[in-house]
Amino acid sequence: MNEPTVLRKSGPAKxxxxxxxxxxxxxxxxxxxxxxxxxxLTIAFFLQLAWxxxxxxxxxxxxxxxxxxxxxxxxKFGAACAIYGTLVTTAIALLIAVPTSFLTALFLVEIAPxxxxxxxxxxxxxxxxxxxxxxxxxxxxxxxxxxxxxxxPFLSDTLGLxxxxxxxxxxxxxxxxxxxxxxxxxxLPFMSAIMRDVFxxxxxxxxxxxxxxxxxxxxxxxxxxxxxxxxxxxxAVFLGLGRAVGETMAVLFxxxxxxxxxxxxxxxxxxxxxxxxxxxxxxxGLAKSSLFALGLILLCITFAIQxxxxxxxxxxxxxxxxxx
Amino acid sequence: MKSPFRKLAFTAALxxxxxxxxxxxxxxxxxxxxAPVYAAWTYTYNKTNPGGDRFNYQxxxxxxxxxxxxxxxxxxxxxDDPVKEKDLKEFNLTQFPMLIGGVVPVVNLPGVxxxxxxxxxxxxxxxxxxxxxxxxxxxxAKLNPGLRLPNLRITVVRRSDGSGTTWIFTNYLSKVSExxxxxxxxxxxxxxxxxxxxxxxxxxxxxxVAKTRGSIGYVEYAYAKEAGLATVQLKNADGKFVVPDVASxxxxxxxxxxxxxxxxxxxxxxxxxxxxxxxxxxxxIVLKKQQKEKEIARKxxxxxxxxFREGGKTASAMHYVPMPAEVVALVKDxxxxxx
Numbered sequence: 001m002n003e004p005t006v007l008r009k010s011g012p013a014k015x016x017x018x019x020x021x022x023x024x025x026x027x028x029x030x031x032x033x034x035x036x037x038x039x040x041l042t043i044a045f046f047l048q049l050a051w052x053x054x055x056x057x058x059x060x061x062x063x064x065x066x067x068x069x070x071x072x073x074x075x076k077f078g079a080a081c082a083i084y085g086t087l088v089t090t091a092i093a094l095l096i097a098v099p100t101s102f103l104t105a106l107f108l109v110e111i112a113p114x115x116x117x118x119x120x121x122x123x124x125x126x127x128x129x130x131x132x133x134x135x136x137x138x139x140x141x142x143x144x145x146x147x148x149x150x151x152x153p154f155l156s157d158t159l160g161l162x163x164x165x166x167x168x169x170x171x172x173x174x175x176x177x178x179x180x181x182x183x184x185x186x187x188l189p190f191m192s193a194i195m196r197d198v199f200x201x202x203x204x205x206x207x208x209x210x211x212x213x214x215x216x217x218x219x220x221x222x223x224x225x226x227x228x229x230x231x232x233x234x235x236a237v238f239l240g241l242g243r244a245v246g247e248t249m250a251v252l253f254x255x256x257x258x259x260x261x262x263x264x265x266x267x268x269x270x271x272x273x274x275x276x277x278x279x280x281x282x283x284x285g286l287a288k289s290s291l292f293a294l295g296l297i298l299l300c301i302t303f304a305i306q307x308x309x310x311x312x313x314x315x316x317x318x319x320x321x322x323x324x
Numbered sequence: 325m326k327s328p329f330r331k332l333a334f335t336a337a338l339x340x341x342x343x344x345x346x347x348x349x350x351x352x353x354x355x356x357x358x359a360p361v362y363a364a365w366t367y368t369y370n371k372t373n374p375g376g377d378r379f380n381y382q383x384x385x386x387x388x389x390x391x392x393x394x395x396x397x398x399x400x401x402x403x404d405d406p407v408k409e410k411d412l413k414e415f416n417l418t419q420f421p422m423l424i425g426g427v428v429p430v431v432n433l434p435g436v437x438x439x440x441x442x443x444x445x446x447x448x449x450x451x452x453x454x455x456x457x458x459x460x461x462x463x464x465a466k467l468n469p470g471l472r473l474p475n476l477r478i479t480v481v482r483r484s485d486g487s488g489t490t491w492i493f494t495n496y497l498s499k500v501s502e503x504x505x506x507x508x509x510x511x512x513x514x515x516x517x518x519x520x521x522x523x524x525x526x527x528x529x530x531x532x533v534a535k536t537r538g539s540i541g542y543v544e545y546a547y548a549k550e551a552g553l554a555t556v557q558l559k560n561a562d563g564k565f566v567v568p569d570v571a572s573x574x575x576x577x578x579x580x581x582x583x584x585x586x587x588x589x590x591x592x593x594x595x596x597x598x599x600x601x602x603x604x605x606x607x608x609i610v611l612k613k614q615q616k617e618k619e620i621a622r623k624x625x626x627x628x629x630x631x632f633r634e635g636g637k638t639a640s641a642m643h644y645v646p647m648p649a650e651v652v653a654l655v656k657d658x659x660x661x662x663x
Contacts, residue, residue: 073513268521
């Protein structure tokens with residue numbers, strides 16, 4: 001038990017009093033610098049983006065946020081289309097990924113036999129490791145034609161959903177819906193991995209007591225694991241959200257890249273990230289500044305999401321074990 | 325991209341062992357339209373030039389290339405649209421034409437034999453304005469009496485990024501359609517109609533058109549060839565339908581008045597001539613008039629001179645048109661401005 005104290009005492013004796021205190025100080029400073037780097041970089045990012053986007057905000061004022069124009073010839077820019085596209089695709093992604101990853105995690109932790117759980121778990125981790133540009137290529141070459149020839153006609157004609165404006169539009173295979181679906185696939189492994197961990201935090205003793213009182217697997221899942229993990233879900237959702245909001249390459253391939261706000265999910269659109277990737281190389285002056293402003297908005301959104309998600313998760317970790 | 329270490333090692337090796345002075349690394353960047361030819365040229369030149377100089381060209385887009393030149397990170401830029409007079413003056417730049425190439429509409433039309441579809445300027449503009457929505461529209465049917473056109477929705481694929489290719493394409497559309505010139509107009513990035521699909525770069529458009537039934541897009545001719553896409557025949561200013569190829573691009577270039585042009589600013593779209601392809605464009609090299617390092621400048625002109633002398637064959641093989649001899653003479657005359 002006293003070992004650490006002994007070691008610390010013997011430290012100065014070995015290297016001499018001056019040497020150790022110097023290496024200690026160097027080490028201390030290196031550690032501080034390394035840690036400060038992250039914080040400084042974050043601040044620098046904000047400052048740089050704010051500095052470069054200032055001309056756009058000065059020219060367009062707060063109206064920049066709600067203007068739907070993106071006109072390089074007239075030099076009039078607004079962020080509304082980009083924000084709209086980002087929100088819509090993210091919403092579609094979450095709508096599909098949240099329940100799916102919830103069920104996946106529940107299955108892995110509660111229902112699947114250990115071997116199956118490990119195999120599926122590995123598959124999920126592999127899915128998470130696929131680079132986003134691969135999703136984009138797959139989206140363009142496989143998923144877009146599939147959407148055009150099968151999914152969109154099925155939704156609109158077979159199911160008759162075209163009476164709703166959401167599903168009434170040109171069936172090109174590109175657009176908000178396709179991008180949202182691919183984003184769902186991309187955020188799914190992240191969300192289910194976190195949910196799996198959250199569910200695993202449920203103390204075995206609590207579950208076993210429930211089984212002891214005669215509860216079935218479904219009852220334990222519903223009343224113990226789910227209730228326990230419910231708070232963790234939001235944290236997982238927020239981390240998945242972070243991925244969906246900032247995704248660039250995959251979206252760029254399949255969203256159709258039009259700066260419009262449209263009621264139809266089949267219409268081609270654009271997200272903040274896709275506009276940045278598309279327009280940056282050729283932009284000058286006010287156009288460039290407007291792109292920086294879009295970047296600032298994106299950074300603020302992802303930052304808020306991350307902070308909220310982390311706070312929420314840490315709250316759950318603190319409460320874990322005492323919640324029930 | 326080449327690793328900087330390799331470049332460094334290469335330069336260092338030459339530095340130690342060379343007999344004839346120091347080999348230079350000269351960087352260019354810009355237009356993607358002529359990039360396939362520039363890549364082939366730099367490859368051959370790097371292997372054969374006696375000084376061991378290394379030329380690099382990065383295809384990053386016309387606008388990006390010119391702004392890199394302005395900020396001094398590259399030695400020369402490639403641009404598909406002539407640099408504005410104001411910018412040439414303000415940043416003390418000069419430009420000269422390097423190659424001529426064609427922009428071609430490409431289609432994915434199941435059931436229609438490749439290269440058989442005929443369009444004219446107004447019809448093409450109407451398609452890209454979203455006014456003609458189906459392939460069996462009477463306007464298209466009238467131009468193609470022999471073809472059975474499918475009852476298929478037209479999906480318009482256009483560039484999502486600013487591009488010199490778009491500049492050439494919209495330059496043509498502005499000349500043949502009043503609605504186009506008053507609407508989207510002639511620019512590197514225009515306001516496209518709602519429902520069109522944006523794709524990044526020439527390869528992006530080629531991919532999307534290849535994958536989407538009933539689609540139409542526009543790419544530089546070499547990209548259409550490479551992807552094996554169906555091109556269309558266009559009605560030119562003489563009222564003749566022409567097939568896109570090196571001969572019809574060259575026919576467009578022959579009528580241009582280079583001598584009286586200002587800073588070689590000519591437009592080769594919608595030119596007269598029985599065999600002239602109507603969407604032809606010039607791609608330029610842009611330089612700073614005031615060169616800091618005289619040696620680099622000398623080597624650059626040595627290279628450009630080599631391109632004009634030896635590069636023609638490669639360019640033609642890749643479906644671009646080399647500059648006619650009388651234009652090359654004018655260009656070389658203009659090099660005197662660079663100090």
